[in-house]
Amino acid sequence: MGFDQYHEPPEELPASTRTFARLCASLTEEAEAIGWYQQRLAVETDADAIAVMRDAQGEEFKHFSMDLELLLRRTPPWREVAEGILFQPGDVVERGEEAEAETFEGGGEGSAGAYADGSLGIGSLRGR
Amino acid sequence: MTMNHLLRGHAPLSDAGWQQLDEEARERLAPALGARKLVDFSGPLGWQHSATNLGRVSALADPPAEGVSGLRREVLPLVELRADFALSREEMRDADRGAADPDLDPLDDAAREIALAENVAVFHGWRGAIAGIAERAPYDALALGEKAQGYPRQIAGAVEKLLCEGIGGPYGIALGREQYRLVVETAENGGYPLLDHLRKILEGPIVWTPGVRGAVVVSLRGGDFLFESGQDLSIGYDSHDAEVIRLYLQESFSFRVATPEAAVALTP
Numbered sequence: 556m557g558f559d560q561y562h563e564p565p566e567e568l569p570a571s572t573r574t575f576a577r578l579c580a581s582l583t584e585e586a587e588a589i590g591w592y593q594q595r596l597a598v599e600t601d602a603d604a605i606a607v608m609r610d611a612q613g614e615e616f617k618h619f620s621m622d623l624e625l626l627l628r629r630t631p632p633w634r635e636v637a638e639g640i641l642f643q644p645g646d647v648v649e650r651g652e653e654a655e656a657e658t659f660e661g662g663g664e665g666s667a668g669a670y671a672d673g674s675l676g677i678g679s680l681r682g683r
Numbered sequence: 684m685t686m687n688h689l690l691r692g693h694a695p696l697s698d699a700g701w702q703q704l705d706e707e708a709r710e711r712l713a714p715a716l717g718a719r720k721l722v723d724f725s726g727p728l729g730w731q732h733s734a735t736n737l738g739r740v741s742a743l744a745d746p747p748a749e750g751v752s753g754l755r756r757e758v759l760p761l762v763e764l765r766a767d768f769a770l771s772r773e774e775m776r777d778a779d780r781g782a783a784d785p786d787l788d789p790l791d792d793a794a795r796e797i798a799l800a801e802n803v804a805v806f807h808g809w810r811g812a813i814a815g816i817a818e819r820a821p822y823d824a825l826a827l828g829e830k831a832q833g834y835p836r837q838i839a840g841a842v843e844k845l846l847c848e849g850i851g852g853p854y855g856i857a858l859g860r861e862q863y864r865l866v867v868e869t870a871e872n873g874g875y876p877l878l879d880h881l882r883k884i885l886e887g888p889i890v891w892t893p894g895v896r897g898a899v900v901v902s903l904r905g906g907d908f909l910f911e912s913g914q915d916l917s918i919g920y921d922s923h924d925a926e927v928i929r930l931y932l933q934e935s936f937s938f939r940v941a942t943p944e945a946a947v948a949l950t951p
Contacts, residue, residue: 665701666691672727673689674917675709679724680716681903 578626585619588612632658632671688730689919694928700775704918707787708794708932712916715798717892718805719910721855721901722816722938726912734758735911735937761913761935762812764800766793769927790918790930795893797916797932802894805910805938806857816908817899817948819940824948827897831865831877839884841900841947848944850902853887859895862951898949907945911937 560580565573592612599605627634639654640647658671670676686692691701726732736758743753768789778785808815817824822844825837842854858866866889869877881889887903901908913935921929940946 665698665705666686666694666696668689668691668701668705668917672729672914672917673687673691673919674727674915675705675712677709677712677716677719677916678727678912680713680719681721681724 575626575629578622582619582622582626585615585622588615589619635671689917689933691918691920694920694930695772695923696775696928697779700778703778703785704770704787704790704930707790708916708918711791711794712798714891715795715893716801717857717890717895718802720888720890721857721892721903722805722908722910723905724910724912726936727915728911728913730914730935732761732913732935734760735939737939759937759939760812761911761937762804762809763933763935764797764804765931765933766797766800767921767929767931768793769929772923772926772928775928790932793932797934799894801934801936802857802892805908806892806895806899813938814940815938816901816940816946817896819943820899820946820948821943822947824897824950827862827949827951831862831869832871834862834866834877835871835880835884837949838881838898838900841949842884844947845900845902845945850907850942850945851904852885853903854885854900855887855890855903856881856885857890857892857895857899857901859897859951860891860893862895862898863889863891897951900947900949902942902945904945907940907942909939909941913937 560576561568561573562576568576589612592608592615595608596605596612599608627637635658636651636654639657640650643650668674694701696704736756739757740754741757743755746753770789771786774782774785774787803809804813804815806815806817808818825840827834827837838856842852845852845854866877866881871877871880878889885900914933916932916934919931919933921931923929
């Protein structure tokens with residue numbers, strides 16, 4: 556069994572980060588499977604095989620979406636960026652740039668504050 | 684949009700209004716938060732962070748069964764500071780219309796109060812909650828005297844005390860309002876600014892620190908004075924009516940002195 560989802564020594568990582576990494580690995584695997592089924596469906600001519608593979612790909616859609624939803628729930632800034640992009644009309648790249656700016660550069664809704672925790676972001680003033 | 688305990692989304696304020704308030708608060712707070720310019724800051728660790736790990740334990744008597752012993756972890760609870768203020772809704776509506784001078788004095792007052800409270804807690808303590816730097820310093824306090832011309836001698840004496848204890852520099856000094864004013868306005872014989880002379884003695888910053896009584900010389904080598912932030916300074920929403928919006932500035936933090944010998948207090 557491999558442990559390739561860890562980029563850092565697992566024993567140094569908190570449990571929550573290990574879970575996060577496992578979910579990311581799972582998300583990647585589901586996306587790969589969706590891509591593989593898409594290729595198989597493109598070349599398959601047997602109607603029964605196509606039906607089975609289409610059903611299987613549908614399962615991967617569900618798995619991918621569940622992984623993504625859980626990751627977004629546990630990562631507020633990621634969720635905030637995603638909310639600005641997913642299921643939104645218009646130019647995807649434009650939406651992405653706007654969502655990134657709103658999340659990380661304080662250009663978002665004022666009531667959310669410029670920082671993810673709603674604080675003023677003052678922190679340390681050493682050297683200032 | 685998600686909303687946290689600050690409930691900012693419930694306030695009858697536009698996005699531009701909130702941004703203006705946040706910016707005003709930052710501008711007012713940054714100069715006054717003198718303690719943060721001299722101590723080690725860690726965090727913010729979030730509103731739900733309630734205690735600092737001290738790494739120490741105390742013995743527990745009467746364990747619940749024979750053959751076992753018990754210990755209790757010791758922690759330092761975080762404190763919360765909050766300064767309430769109310770803004771005129773009419774003023775905020777005018778700000779949305781483009782008024783360049785909305786009356787934000789209540790916010791400015793709250794910022795001044797909470798910054799002062801943080802400085803006092805760090806340097807002089809908060810009974811039952813925080814032991815301050817000056818009250819933990821083990822040396823007899825030196826008297827600055829009424830005339831600023833005497834400051835170099837006393838501050839050099841404080842630095843020498845730290846050196847004798849093996850506490851390395853650079854050093855910084857937190858000056859109370861009156862002491863800071865005296866330092867800035869004074870030139871020594873020959874016209875040399877006192878401010879520059881003190882910088883040479885300390886090799887570190889001279890910090891305006893409202894709330895400090897007299898002055899405190901501290902080592903800036905790190906690891907001696909530990910400020911742990913839970914929720915960093917934030918503006919939250921309390922309530923509103925037709926006339927005013929009631930908001931507050933709030934933070935949670937703990938502060939502990941790891942090396943009491945790394946500071947010398949100077950009385951006014």
